[in-house]
Amino acid sequence: MKLFAGCELIYDVPAPAPVVLMLRPRSGAGQWIISEEYEIEPHTPVVEYTDTYGNLCQRLVAPAGPFKIRISLTAETADAIDVAPGAPYVPVQDLPDDTLQFLLPSRYCQSDRLGPQALDITAGAIPGYDQVEAIRSWIQAHITYQYGTSDATTSAVDTAEKRMGVCRDFAHLGIALCRSMSIPARMVVGYLYQLDPMDLHAWFEAFIDGRWYTFDATQKEPRGNRIVVAYGRDAADVALATQYGPMTLQGMRVWVEEKK
Structure with missing residues (x-):
């Protein structure tokens, strides 16, 4: 199934704060990222890197004031996940x-x-x-x-x-x-x-x-029709936003829709 998905995060930032974002999915098993759009308001310089788990991460310094991040994407996804009853344990x-x-x-x-x-x-x-x-x-x-x-x-x-x-x-x-x-x-x-x-x-x-x-x-x-954004050992490795300064999340919106 072709899906249109994304999220929008709105913050209040009292003083400039370094942030690492993890919002961009990659093509891989069960998903192909057809297109994406990444918006940051106000415009802020961003440096992207790949972490030890293969996740795409974006480094920036959020400026003081209202700060909005919005990512939207279209992806082709597998309608079912693989199941394998009886598949053996690996020593x-x-x-x-x-x-x-x-x-x-x-x-x-x-x-x-x-x-x-x-x-x-x-x-x-x-x-x-x-x-x-x-x-x-x-x-x-x-x-x-x-x-x-x-x-x-x-x-x-x-x-x-x-x-x-x-x-x-x-x-x-x-x-x-x-x-x-x-x-x-x-x-x-x-x-x-x-x-x-x-x-x-x-x-x-x-x-x-x-x-x-x-x-x-x-x-x-x-259930299939999933879009993986990030992998890690636990939640500490896959936070969508890791902030190193005061930032208050004012609103968040997530959507996943079938795209005809």
Whole structure:
């Protein structure tokens, strides 16, 4: 499906503040970026670089006063995500070097504290894809999706204890449980067609049988028509805007529409 998607961020900036933005998706598996438009008001010099996870990042200094960022894009997306029941687990010694970092505990994904729970959830599952699907299914069934129940400090352990959260929390828990089973897992942020309510979305991917597979514990069934914006170990690596000075978000709008 061809999608028209984007977001608009409006800030109040009391004094010039350095910012790193992560808003530009790249073409890749399941998506082709046909066109995009990036607007910053007032005009500000921008330097772009690629981070260690392959994400496109934009560095700038936001000037004092009202500051608006708007990105819109058209992308061709896959209508379905790949599923592979029975796909085998990859032993750690056989994993590609660049996946090993996604086995380690991280700020929001304390995999070293969730091993016993992961074993309970995956009991009887074939090692590999079926274990991750058991984790995804358990989160979808046992964690309540509810706004206002978590914040920027909430971790996977917190979510496992409170049994509620939002997409970011669902992804963190899935990642931590996978890593505790020695399955590489990474955070993904982007757009999902017909997400309700509409917002930027988070899910996770796990490395199985030599490739990455998509898992989204907020959804009952596999859904395609996604646009990936960024990958990382957890939310700390995929913030849409990282500010190094006072800036207050005054408004945010996100849209994902089918483009005929």
